[in-house]
Amino acid sequence: MKKIYHLSTCTTCQRILEETGAAEKGFTLQDVKTAGITPAQLDELKEKVGSYEALFSRRALKYKELGLKDQVLTEADYRRLILEEYTFLKRPVVVAGKKVFVGSEKKTVAALTALIGG
Template structure:
């Protein structure tokens, strides 16, 4: 079963989630998206599990405002291209356990991830 964790090594929220869920001790393949870029195949796999590129896209990224993206009508292709071009556009962290995906750091999602990891 695939166990993969995409995160940003410098992100304190990601670090706290890793510590809280213990994914680093459960045999997850850890990928720091700043030092090891996401491949198109990896992003397409995330999209297949999450349902859309938009669901993986972070509107909190500084470049979102800088590039004036909030005023544009973005397509799925735009979201895909932006995430591949700029790692900060990926909503973090992203955890994949088998056919389940956990995207982002809201409390409900982190709780669901913790529960899934505890069952491994």
């Protein structure tokens, strides 16, 4: 499977897609704002990366707004929050076969670019 979960209005996601050329290399794009991530998709990603927390974005504005930074969250909380609010999914999430790249850190983008030859 070659799929990218992203937010089309996010300039960071746009930059990563452009840098890697992933859209031209046969990856299916799913905008999590217009076509939200399904429970089955989220569970599949969790199996590949090991935890819902690894898919959870603490940069989302709602993270602070809802006071989540002051709470101890469980895996069930992370799952529920991601399904309820697309902004809690760390983006982009790129699935390239058995490999999954989560987020926009430089080392993650470099590894993705090396894999797909951007």
